[in-house]
Structures are given as C-alpha cells and as structure tokens.
Amino acid sequence: MSTAPTAHEAERTTPLAGRREWLGLVVLMLPVLLISIDGTVLTFAVPSITRALAPSGTELLWAVDIYPLLLAGLLVTAGSLGDRFGRRRLLLLGAVGFGVASVLAAYAPDVRWLIAARALQGVFGAALMPSTLSLLRNLFLDQQQRRLAIAVWASGFAGGAALGPVVGDALLEHFWWGSVFLVNVPVLAVLLLAARVLPESKDPSPGRLDLVSVVLSLTTMLPLVYAITSLASGSPGLLAAAAAALGLGSGIGFVRRQLSRSDPLLDLSLFSSRVVTAAISANLLSIAALSGLLLLASQYLQLVLGRSPMDAGLLLVPGLAASVLGGLAAVPLARRFAVRRLVVMGLLLGVAGYAVATRLGTGTSPGLVVLAFGLVAAGAGLAETLTNDAILTAAPPERAGQASAVSETAYELGTGLGVAVLGSVLGAVYAARLVLPAGLDAAEREAAGTLGGAFDLADRLPADPAAALTENAREAFTAGMDLTAGIGVGVMLAAAALVALVWRTPPADA
Incomplete structure (x- = not known):
C-alpha cells in the first residue's frame, strides 16, 4: 500500500538550485535595487529640478x-499578466521600458515632460517587480534555498533605500540633475544581456484575460494609492476623499467579479489560507513601521x-x-x-524600537x-523575509506572479500608510503644541x-x-515624535498579537 511522502522525504527529493539559479538571483537583484533607489533618489534632486525647470508646487508634487x-x-x-504571458518576457519588457523612460526623464526639457517620463517609469517598474519575486519561486524549489533567495531579494529594497541618498548626493555633486535617472541605463543594459540565465515560466492554462477585471483593478488601486499619497503629503482634500470612495467601490x-x-x-482563494492572511498583514504593518520611522528619524536628525x-x-x-542582516x-x-514565532519576534523588535523612540528630546544623542531605527529595521527584515516566503509557498507555481504582486502591493501600501498615518499624527501634535510669538500675521503663522x-x-x-520660535518648534516636534512613537508601539503590539492568533498552519502542512 503506497503512502504519500513525508515532509522530510519531499525535501530530500526536491532538486537543489545550482550555479545558474544563483546567478539568476544576482540578475534579479538589479531591478530591485533600481526600483528602490529611484523611490528615494529624486528627493535630493528636487532643488536642482526646481531651479532648472521652474515647476509650480502642484507640478513638482506630481x-x-x-x-x-x-x-x-x-x-x-x-x-497576472506575467502569469499569463511569461514572467521573463514581462521582466525584459519592463527593463526596456524603464530604461527608455529613464532617458526621457534625464533629458526632460520641461516639467510636464518629466512628469510623463516618471509615469512611464512607474508603469514599467510595475512590470519589473512581480516578475523578480515570481521567478524566484520557480528558480528555487527547495524551501531553505528559496527562503535564502527571498532574504537576499528583500535586502535589495533596504540596500536601495540606503544607496538612494548616497548615490543622489554623489551624482548631484558632479553632474546635472538628470544624472539621477541616467544612471539606470547601464544597469538595465547588464540586466538585458544577462537575462538569458533566467528560464521562462508562466501558467500553462491561464484562461482568457478579463479586461473588465483589469479596469476594476486599476480603478481600485490607483485612487486608493492616490488618497494615501495625498494624506502623506498633508493635503487630503475633497479630491482625495472622492478617490478613496471610488477605490473602495x-x-x-x-x-x-x-x-x-x-x-x-486575481485568484482570491490565495486569501483563504490563514497563514497567507496573517503574512500579508504582518508584511504590510512591518513595512509601515519601518517607513514611518524612517520619515520621522530623518526629519528629527536634520x-x-x-x-x-x-x-x-x-x-x-x-x-x-x-534590515539586511535580519x-x-x-x-x-x-x-x-516556528516561522510564526519568528515573525512575532520581528514585530516585537519593532515594538522595542518604537519604545526607544518615545524617549527622544531636543538634545538627545x-x-x-x-538604536531605535536599527531595532525596527531588523525586525522588519526578519518578518518580511518569512512573510514573503509564506505567501509564495502557499501559492501554486502557476499563480506565482499573482502571489508576488499581492506581496509587493502590501509592501507599497504599507510604505504609503506608514508615512501618511504617522506623518499626519506628528503634524497634528506639532500644530497643537506649537507656541508662536506674538505679532505674527496669518501668512507667517501658516509658514x-x-x-x-x-x-x-x-x-x-x-x-x-x-530664538523663542525655534525652541518652541523643536519642543513641539519632539512631543509629536514621542506620541507618534507611542502609537507605533501600540500598532506593532497589535500586529504581533494578530499574527500569534491568526497564523495557524494546518496539521497536514506543518
């Protein structure tokens, strides 16, 4: 009588990745680094762009x-398109498009041209990202090797975020503002030349592409992300509220549908697993904690x-x-x-980091x-690696692109929510605690x-x-930091409790 193989027997029979697969991981790190760097490097070029292109405030924001x-x-x-038409094919299309858009941005003659080029970067960046993670799912079949590959892949986000300010400062010191975009081109050229080591993979029977679902997906995500971005910039307004309503509807x-x-x-059965639900929630909240504290710490230091x-x-x-080491x-x-316990541990490191951040003052070292940022970042790195692995492992190989997109959407939404929510709380406390000198007019009070x-x-x-205004403003800001960090402690504790209660692996999959 035959029996199903045990988990250990299955692990022994799973083929291990060789040199070609690990080289493929190196290739897939290139777009991850570029996307992450491009998310932060532009902030350093804003003064130069303002002088060169003279944009309005609204144009610069866009x-x-x-x-x-x-x-x-x-x-x-x-x-979903990668699952249907080929993840490697979509990666190459994204690389070519992102490179062309980078050149257009670098040589933009006016701000409208720059906005259009940045929009193209966003479109082709979206083609790049799910392809990288979903190709890892098919390159690394052994769970331990895949987990290591995902850890390296996730480190690309942290590495890119760290390199963004350094690269931006170095380029702008020696070249014009367009160089922050043009640096993408040689990296993407290497990606295109080396992509032959990546095997093609897709869903063998994907079914017809439902264009109505595509439209509904866009009218869900784009307005919601816009509403979150508007909240993060401190200007929600009626348009942002209307966008949120449209996105929810x-x-x-x-x-x-x-x-x-x-x-x-999008196969919603992916969300039927309690493990996937808990992993997505932990992914979103840990990244929200990291991005929110990154914003607060950067402002505090400067x-x-x-x-x-x-x-x-x-x-x-x-x-x-x-974050990389975590x-x-x-x-x-x-x-x-147990993976569940490690994810909880990562979230509790975030709790400890935010607890340290509640002790900041106007003269703190x-x-x-x-220390505060390091604790939160280490916890986020630990949790993100394991949650991404759990999401990919739970999805069948033919749905790897969809699972990757869900994971990365949680990452992007978490980044926006962390900045928006914590930044808004900080701004509200600052405004409430600020004591202004007498005699200021309305414009000065607004400034x-x-x-x-x-x-x-x-x-x-x-x-x-x-002197009085400067001191009062610093004290109001640090009061806002303390309260915001306290909220961060509560959010991370709630996230840890959610994972501990919801993340339950069925006995058959344990």
Missing part, C-alpha cells in the same frame, strides 16, 4: 508622486539635531544594514524555530535614533505650520522672537 502611484497601482495587473466590484469567474485576474541631509542619511545606514538571519533561525517652515520664519525675525 513629478515626485506619479512614480510610486502608478507602481503600486499596477502591480496586481502586472503580476471599485474594490468591492473587483472582488465580486473575481469570485464569480472561473479564470479570475531639523531637531541640525544634521545635514547627507549626515542624516549615513546615520540611518546602520539601521538599513540591520532577513538573512531568518534562514538559519527558521530551521530551529543621535545614537538613540540609530510656521511645519518645523522647516518655522526655522525659515525664524531667520526673518528679530533675535529674541526667533
């Missing part, structure tokens, strides 16, 4: 925000402690290195401890900021609504009111 907006909004559609229609079709654009942008970026590099440590730890604005205003005031 030049910065259109890229992450389209990138996050198109991931689900792109993942389209999302309901999208879910209903997927449930009624035999060949859905505006409260008076560090230069370059110094602030370098002080945060150890934390991003901790991800790599997940591989040996997962051999000895930068070392305390480095002091941010810490940077208060410092600019202080430069135009007499010595005594300027």
